[in-house]
Each structure stands twice: as C-alpha cells, then as structure tokens.
Amino acid sequence: MLLKFEPIALEKVWGGNNLKKTYKIDKENIGEIWGISAHESYSNKIINTRFAGKTLRELFIKEKYLFGNLSVQEFPVLFKVIDAADDLSVQVHPQDEYALKHESSHGKDECWYILETHSKNTEIIIGHHAKTKAELTHMIENNQYESLLNRFKIKPKDYFYIPSGKVHAICKNTTLLEVSQSSNVTYRLYDYNRLDKGKLRELHVEKSLDVILVPDTELKRVHDDKYFYFEVFDSKEDKEYKADVYGDYFYCIKGSGEINAEEVKAGDFFMISSETVYQVKGSLKLARVRIKA
DSSP states (O other), X not given: OEEEEEOEEEEEEEEESTTHHHXXXXXXXXXXXXXXXXXXXXXXXXXXXXXXXXXXXXXXXXXXXXXXXXXXXXOOEEEEEEEESSOOOEEEOOOHHHHHHHHSSOOOOEEXXXXXXXXXXXXXXXXXXXXXHHHHXXXXXXXXXXXXXXXXXXXXXXXXXXXXXXXXXXXXXXXXXXXXXXXXXXXXXEOTTOEETTEEOOOOHHHHHHHOOSSOOOOBOSOOTTSEEEEEEEOOTTOEEEOOTTOEEEEEEEEEEEETTEEEETTOXXXXXXXXXXEEEEEEEEEEEEEOO
C-alpha cells in the first residue's frame, strides 16, 4: 500500500519563499515543510486510501502491520524540507542518553541532502576547530565564533551526516532535505543576536557545552546507518521493487510518474507499507529511507 502525506508548513524567522509554489502556500517565510512525521508536535495526515484523514501517528499506534510490527513505541524517523533565506542558529542536538535524561526525548542524528543553493557562494557550518573542552568554552564565552566554526561552500547533491553532538548550521540561500531521528530537541548555541518579535531568541549554551563533541573536525559525507538507511536513486521503470519489512519512506526530489497507479511528483512525501511490491512508471529521482530496528 502506498500512503501519501499532507505536508505541514511552518513559518520561521529565517524562512524563505522558495517552497510556496511547490506546496501551494499563501504564507510568507516558510522555513520548514514537515513531510513524514509522527512526532507529538506535528503529525502528517494521510491523503489517500481508506486511511485518508488519519495521522501517521494514529496509524503507527493502531495499524502496526503496515510498519512490519516495528517494536518501538514512537515512529523513529522525521522528514523535513528546509528553506533558509537567512542563516539558522548555530546549534547542536543531544545524544540519546542525555536527551532521555534531560528532555524525556530521543536524541537527534540527522542527515542533509542539498536540493538547491540560491547563490554561488552558499556555505554551511559543520563542526568546529576547538581542540579541548576548555578551548571550546573559552571561545564561546568570548564570542569567537568566526574562528571557532567550520564553514565551507556547498552545491546541489552534496550529502552530509550530522551525528548528535556535532555543531552545525544551515546558512542562507539553502534548500535541503533533512532526515533525522524523530526528535524536536535543538540547543541553540549562537543566534547572531537576532530578534524574533522584538525579543532575542532563547539560547541553550550550558546544555550545548554538555553535549558538543570535542574535537569535532570530521566531515561525514557517507551515511552512518546507526538508526536508518538513506539513499538517493533514479527509479527504473521496468524494475520491480519490494519495500523493506518496516516499510519504505520517500521524498520525491524530481520528476513525475506513477507508483502502483498512485500519482507521484516532485515534492511529494509518501511511504510504501511493509514488504509491498511496487513498480514505477515515469522518471523519478527519489530519496528513500529504511528503518534500522
């Protein structure tokens, strides 16, 4: 069974307008599209099949067979498309052990696939140059972020794995696909003294220092399959595919066509239920995730 999801658009202080046309949105400053989520904050509705109108969270609780009877309490992954017209905060996500203790949540490993860059000089921040925790603390306390943070240029189709504890920031002029553990815990380390509705946004410096990896110079361009598998591929029309025992989860990057008689086009989020056989008609570039139990 192929289940399509209704995207959820979120306005952000740093959000842009590049997603308005794809998702037919009237609002301004759309920073995030949550596409496959069963998180308690936002859970996507099903828009086809007999389950239309139900949320993914409801389905995961009540229709476990669709997910191969995956034996975890919470649906484990989260898909977002992020559009940054301005720089996001410099941030870090906690590891599982720390997040469970302090936030009653899982931690957050994530990965990024760059969809578009809207400038020739688009950058991204991943990692830092401090050699010790003492040096890291000193540089943060003295606002030495320009010399602390690792910046480099990016282009479409670049891929990065961001483990929990790694300092990072998406920078302006970037549109990307983010797939992560299903967690909404983010610690802001630095936010450029930016105002949101006349107030400085909350920072979490102490908690950030607790979880930041030191040293942290490694740049991961290969996927780490600790929690889930991720791949991008061009579908082949004559090939027969079979969903994983826990289902296959997709974002359509480019193209249009049909999968098992369901229309699929660029920007769509969908899943194919446990061990379903499926075939593609048309030309599609797909990001596919499979859950590691």
